[in-house]
Amino acid sequence: xxxxxxxxxxxxxxxxxxxxxxxxxxxxxxxxxxxxxxxxxxxxxxxxxxxxxxxxxxxxxxxxxxxxxxxxxxxxxxxxxxxxxxxxxxxxxxxxxxxxxxxxxxxxxxxxxxxxxxxxxxxxxxxxxxxxxxxxxxxxxxxxxxxxxxxxxxxxxxxxxxxxxxxxxxxxxxxxxxxxxxxxxxxxxxxxxxxxxxxxxxxxxxxxxxxxxxxxxxxxxxxxxxxxxxxxxxxxxxxxxxxxxxxxxxxxxxxxxxxxxxxxxxxxxxxxxxxxxxxxxxxxxxxxxxxxxxxxxxxxxxxxxxxxxxxxxxxxxxxxxxxxxxxxxxxxxxxxxxxxxxxx
Numbered sequence: 616x617x618x619x620x621x622x623x624x625x626x627x628x629x630x631x632x633x634x635x636x637x638x639x640x641x642x643x644x645x646x647x648x649x650x651x652x653x654x655x656x657x658x659x660x661x662x663x664x665x666x667x668x669x670x671x672x673x674x675x676x677x678x679x680x681x682x683x684x685x686x687x688x689x690x691x692x693x694x695x696x697x698x699x700x701x702x703x704x705x706x707x708x709x710x711x712x713x714x715x716x717x718x719x720x721x722x723x724x725x726x727x728x729x730x731x732x733x734x735x736x737x738x739x740x741x742x743x744x745x746x747x748x749x750x751x752x753x754x755x756x757x758x759x760x761x762x763x764x765x766x767x768x769x770x771x772x773x774x775x776x777x778x779x780x781x782x783x784x785x786x787x788x789x790x791x792x793x794x795x796x797x798x799x800x801x802x803x804x805x806x807x808x809x810x811x812x813x814x815x816x817x818x819x820x821x822x823x824x825x826x827x828x829x830x831x832x833x834x835x836x837x838x839x840x841x842x843x844x845x846x847x848x849x850x851x852x853x854x855x856x857x858x859x860x861x862x863x864x865x866x867x868x869x870x871x872x873x874x875x876x877x878x879x880x881x882x883x884x885x886x887x888x889x890x891x892x893x894x895x896x897x898x899x900x901x902x903x904x905x906x907x908x909x910x911x912x913x914x915x916x917x918x919x920x921x922x923x924x925x926x927x928x929x930x931x932x933x934x935x936x937x938x939x940x941x942x943x944x945x946x947x948x949x950x951x952x953x954x955x956x957x958x959x
Contacts, residue, residue, distance in 0.1 A: 617648055617658050617682040619765035621756060623675045623773075624653040624715065625795075629941045629953075630675035631655040633799050636955075637672050640805040641665055649685070651759035653715045656682060670769045672829050674776065674798035680768035683753070688719045688760050692727065696734040701753075702766050704735055707745035708753065715758035722762075727755050731764070779824060785852045786845035788819045792881050792919065796943065796951075798825040800879050803939065803955045804917040806831050810876035813909055815866035815902065820846035822879050824853060831877070833859040836869055866898075867905050874911040881919040899924045907934045910958050919943075922950040930956045 622630035634655055638645050645659035661669075669679065683702060686695050710731035712724040731753055732744055756763040779794040781787050792800075800822065806812060808830035814822045817835030819842060826833050827850065837843050843861045850859060864870065866882070882902060884895035893901065899920045906916055916935065918925070922942065930937045935956035943951040 616660065617656060618661065618679055619682045619756070619763055620655040620657070620679040621677045621713065621754070622653045622655060623677055625675060626941065626943065629799060629803075629943070632939060632941075633673060633675050633802050634669070636803045636805055637669060640802070640807050641668055648682075651761060651763075652718070654756055654758055654763060656685075656763070666769055670771060672798070672802060673771055674773075674795040674802065676771050677773070678754070678767050678770045680754070681766045683764045683766055686762040686764070688722060688757065688762050692722075692730050692762070696730065701735045701738050702751075704739040704742040704751050706750040707743050707748065708732075708735060708739075708751040709744065709746050709749035710735065710753050710755070712755045712757065715756065719757040719760065719762070722757060724757075727757075727762070731755055779853065781821070784819065784849050786819050786849055788842075788845075790883065791819055791821045794821065794825060796919075797822045797881075798828070800881075800917040800919065800953065801825045801829060801831070801877075803953070804877045804879050804915040806877050806879070806915075811873075812877045812879055813871075813875040814880045815864075815869060815878070815909075816880050816882045817846050817861065818842055818881070818883070820849045822881060823859060824850060824855070826877075826879060827855045827858055831858075834871070834875060835859060835861045836864045836866060837861075838863070838865055866902055869909060871909055874914070875909055876911060876914050878906055878910055878914070878916040878918070880917075884921055884924075895921075896924050900929060903929055904933050907958055912958060914958050915955065916958070917953065917955050919951045919953050922952045925952065925954055930954065934958060 620634050645657045648656040648658055684699050710728045712727040752767040754765055754767050776794045781791045810831045812826040812831045813834045815836045817837045823833045823835045840863050882899045927937050936959050937956045939955040941953040
């Protein structure tokens with residue numbers, strides 16, 4: 616079945632790579648049908664359980680559902696739709712047009728919605744239009760000079776990340792990563808349920824919170840005992856009373872009982888989080904070199920650092936296979952560089 620993912624558009628590539636990474640974590644085979652601005656179309660055999668997992672895990676997706684048709688935006692819409700059978704609709708429905716970054720300005724969204732409604736009613740005479748409380752929603756996505764029409768099956772409740780925003784936590788740190796990006800890092804590491812995730816620079820627990828939220832187990836370490844107290848308080852505040860272990864320790868010399876499945880971390884950097892003993896650049900590089908000692912074979916690492924701290928050769932020399940990297944502009948003075956690598 617071909618599935619359409621309407622992405623958040625906050626980054627040119629990270630949202631679609633997050634979808635693929637979660638499918639890989641769930642061991643679902645897929646084939647890319649089309650990648651366009653703010654949308655990804657995949658062929659994948661997904662049952663309800665898999666779709667529920669995608670809904671619960673994805674941070675940079677808005678909604679997804681079954682592809683109905685892809686049209687050229689220059690085509691005569693009414694004529695093209697007349698050649699295609701609409702989906703079966705029982706009860707109340709709504710047709711919604713979504714325009715991505717000003718695409719296809721010559722098409723009025725209201726006209727497109729009206730045409731979609733007429734198309735659906737042509738084969739479903741008992742269906743009723745309900746703009747406020749529909750049972751079914753058909754979405755027409757205007758992007759990259761295409762009209763991508765799909766039956767919306769799931770909507771991601773991104774408001775759930777709002778309650779975990781840095782400022783909403785009992786304990787905050789000004790250098791903390793926002794929850795959507797922390798979740799995406801956990802996902803990009805192909806984290807599975809019950810995997811053991813190590814964050815050796817746990818801080819106040821933002822990444823730990825997202826790893827626990829998808830059903831992983833967490834080992835969090837920090838050189839600052841107060842940070843561990845604040846992490847535990849934050850995790851308990853969001854309902855996590857177990858599934859994690861916090862330890863006081865130097866990230867370059869941790870005494871772990873066993874190797875972990877994933878490392879997901881955002882090491883300290885900058886004047887606010889100045890590390891002890893090394894410059895922040897040195898600390899991050901030394902940790903990448905040390906990290907294979909903590910990670911099982913076949914495990915993954917997702918690590919964030921300022922632009923220029925790390926490079927592909929460092930990962931290769933440390934024994935990794937670099938898989939992906941992303942630049943994330945946080946503000947004028949900080950560009951994060953996310954690295955995703957696998958230990959073969």
